[in-house]
Amino acid sequence: MADVSQVIRDIKSLRIQGAQAVANEAVKAIKQTVTATRAKTPNTLLLELSKTRNLLIKARSTEPCLRNALLYVFKDLPHDDLRVFKREILLNIQEAQKHIRDVNRRISDIGSMKIKNGMIVFTHCHSSTVVNILKEAKKQGKRFSVHNTETRPRFQGRITALELSRAGIPVTHFVDSAARLALKKADIMLIGADAITAEGKVINKIGSELFAEVAGRYDIPVYSCTDSWKFDPETIFGFEEPIESRGRKEVWDKAPKEITIDNHAFEIISSESVDGVITELGVFKPEVLVEEIEDEYPWMFKH
Numbered sequence: 001m002a003d004v005s006q007v008i009r010d011i012k013s014l015r016i017q018g019a020q021a022v023a024n025e026a027v028k029a030i031k032q033t034v035t036a037t038r039a040k041t042p043n044t045l046l047l048e049l050s051k052t053r054n055l056l057i058k059a060r061s062t063e064p065c066l067r068n069a070l071l072y073v074f075k076d077l078p079h080d081d082l083r084v085f086k087r088e089i090l091l092n093i094q095e096a097q098k099h100i101r102d103v104n105r106r107i108s109d110i111g112s113m114k115i116k117n118g119m120i121v122f123t124h125c126h127s128s129t130v131v132n133i134l135k136e137a138k139k140q141g142k143r144f145s146v147h148n149t150e151t152r153p154r155f156q157g158r159i160t161a162l163e164l165s166r167a168g169i170p171v172t173h174f175v176d177s178a179a180r181l182a183l184k185k186a187d188i189m190l191i192g193a194d195a196i197t198a199e200g201k202v203i204n205k206i207g208s209e210l211f212a213e214v215a216g217r218y219d220i221p222v223y224s225c226t227d228s229w230k231f232d233p234e235t236i237f238g239f240e241e242p243i244e245s246r247g248r249k250e251v252w253d254k255a256p257k258e259i260t261i262d263n264h265a266f267e268i269i270s271s272e273s274v275d276g277v278i279t280e281l282g283v284f285k286p287e288v289l290v291e292e293i294e295d296e297y298p299w300m301f302k303h
């Protein structure tokens with residue numbers, strides 16, 4: 001198992017990417033800290049774990065799924081007995097990992113129902129949730145193909161293309177600026193999500209809103225596929241979900257200094273551009289989903 005500082009480096013460098021993978025690896029890193037600790041009291045262990053948690057959150061501070069998964073892991077811990085503390089936190093970790101596994105299965109079942117024989121599916125970037133849906137549809141014997149975009153500057157679209165083609169799903173890979181051509185022939189657009197706000201906005205990889213608008217022009221339904229743990233409860237109190245902005249070198253190494261480079265990694269997709277959000281709780285319009293999440297995961301809101 002990679003050590004915790006390596007996990008943090010991998011999250012920062014995008015070696016670990018995609019909201020769910022980031023959350024999953026962060027939970028594993030906390031488990032590793034619990035297993036390896038030399039702390040003698042619950043308070044010293046809590047201090048050690050809190051430091052690790054803060055570093056993990058800072059490594060990708062714009063991922064609510066990571067924050068919610070860690071919130072769950074640190075939920076209702078007893079403070080008087082080290083043995084009980086360890087037992088309870090390991091139990092929370094097990095449940096968080098089970099959530100991620102179960103959610104993937106459930107979303108794949110629900111999402112695969114949207115895929116019909118002969119369809120062309122458009123997707124952007126790399127969402128493990130979308131890839132799992134497509135693999136499930138393929139497993140059910142459905143015949144369809146995928147148009148996907150390369151996703152500059154980090155080319156996560158290549159990960160998608162490779163995973164789909166290894167699963168035997170025909171895929172055509174496009175440069176980002178050819179997205180209109182890729183979409184025009186598509187029947188459905190499936191993308192992931194990094195965050196869902198209280199106002200029903202979905203945040204995903206840069207380009208998502210632009211492509212959703214183009215999809216709207218051709219009457220192509222747009223679905224965001226996501227674990228509900230990507231909801232950010234802080235947005236209820238007016239907190240603006242931050243949009244990650246990355247370094248200029250990713251876009252243009254050694255660009256002349258006088259040229260400003262904008263490297264927004266994500267963008268907001270307005271709820272009007274999204275036909276539905278496919279989650280483990282069902283398919284909802286983004287603004288309705290928030291109420292469903294509150295009913296299902298009250299602990300997220302207590303915080």
Ligand code: RUB
Nearest residue numbers: 017018019020127128129192193205
């Ligand atoms: C990945 C991305 C994905 C979401 C959802 O961006 O935008 O669509 O994270 O992924 P990056 P998943 O590569 O910058 O992390 O469905 O796997 O949670």
